[in-house]
Amino acid sequence: MVAAILLKGLTAQVLVNEIYSVKPGDRVLVHAAAGGVGSLLSQWASHLGAHVIGTVGSEAKVEEAQRSGCRHVIQYRDEDFVARVEEITGGAGVQVVYDAVGKDTFSGSLASLAPCGHLANYGQASGPVPPFEVSMLFPKSNSLSRPNVFQHLQTPEKLRNAAATLFKALNDDVLRPGHIATFALAEAAQAHREIESRSRKGAVILSI
Numbered sequence: 001m002v003a004a005i006l007l008k009g010l011t012a013q014v015l016v017n018e019i020y021s022v023k024p025g026d027r028v029l030v031h032a033a034a035g036g037v038g039s040l041l042s043q044w045a046s047h048l049g050a051h052v053i054g055t056v057g058s059e060a061k062v063e064e065a066q067r068s069g070c071r072h073v074i075q076y077r078d079e080d081f082v083a084r085v086e087e088i089t090g091g092a093g094v095q096v097v098y099d100a101v102g103k104d105t106f107s108g109s110l111a112s113l114a115p116c117g118h119l120a121n122y123g124q125a126s127g128p129v130p131p132f133e134v135s136m137l138f139p140k141s142n143s144l145s146r147p148n149v150f151q152h153l154q155t156p157e158k159l160r161n162a163a164a165t166l167f168k169a170l171n172d173d174v175l176r177p178g179h180i181a182t183f184a185l186a187e188a189a190q191a192h193r194e195i196e197s198r199s200r201k202g203a204v205i206l207s208i
């Protein structure tokens with residue numbers, strides 16, 4: 001379980017507590033909400049009192065995202081997630097978007113932000129975000145980060161504190177690791193194919 005959760009959980013802890021501190025009543029958009037980091041982010045943000053909207057790539061992942069605390073789940077391969085977020089928030093937008101999908105979602109994530117909202121682009125599962133004009137942040141006074149979790153855990157003290165926060169959240173049932181698929185090292189190629197196919201929910205680990 002620790003192999004499946006440590007990096008993903010530390011990433012979620014940095015995102016919800018440091019990059020943007022989620023507060024009760026915040027509207028939060030989490031992309032790939034049934035994925036490894038996405039499901040932990042959804043659980044943590046909803047525990048902090050946020051109204052979490054999740055996106056997922058297929059019908060099979062909707063229930064998983066709901067179990068992780070998403071009040072609304074958008075199937076973003078079939079639905080226009082920007083229009084759905086606008087409808088769900090009554091046009092107000094969200095205070096923060098946690099986006100590790102990258103190329104396919106970046107512009108829609110920006111469009112979904114409320115005034116003074118923050119976009120945390122922490123990954124690029126669909127490909128790198130193309131260069132963009134920074135003045136696009138101006139009209140709504142939005143902010144953007146491209147966080148690297150390791151830069152936030154550089155000293156032993158920071159790592160210990162972040163790990164203590166993570167393990168407390170696990171002990172308190174704030175976080176519930178979902179599906180963990182274990183592949184033998186010899187099946188690594190198959191594990192990669194399954195990740196690429198987007199058919200997997202939760203974490204995929206190799207057993208050595």
Ligand SMILES: NC(=O)c1ccc[n+]([C@@H]2O[C@H](COP(=O)([O-])OP(=O)(O)OC[C@H]3O[C@@H](n4cnc5c(N)ncnc54)[C@H](OP(=O)(O)O)[C@@H]3O)[C@@H](O)[C@H]2O)c1
Nearest residue numbers: 032035036037056057100122123124125126147148149198
């Ligand atoms: N910045 C950092 O320090 C940091 C640290 C850890 C992880 N990460 C990044 O966080 C992301 C999530 O990590 P994870 O462990 O949670 O991975 P994961 O469980 O595999 O989640 C990735 C999800 O992205 C979605 N996705 C959208 N387009 C995709 C595409 N073209 N190909 C594959 N997946 C696609 C899929 O969900 P749907 O099918 O529902 O769309 C998939 O489940 C990764 O990009 C990873 O590199 C960043």
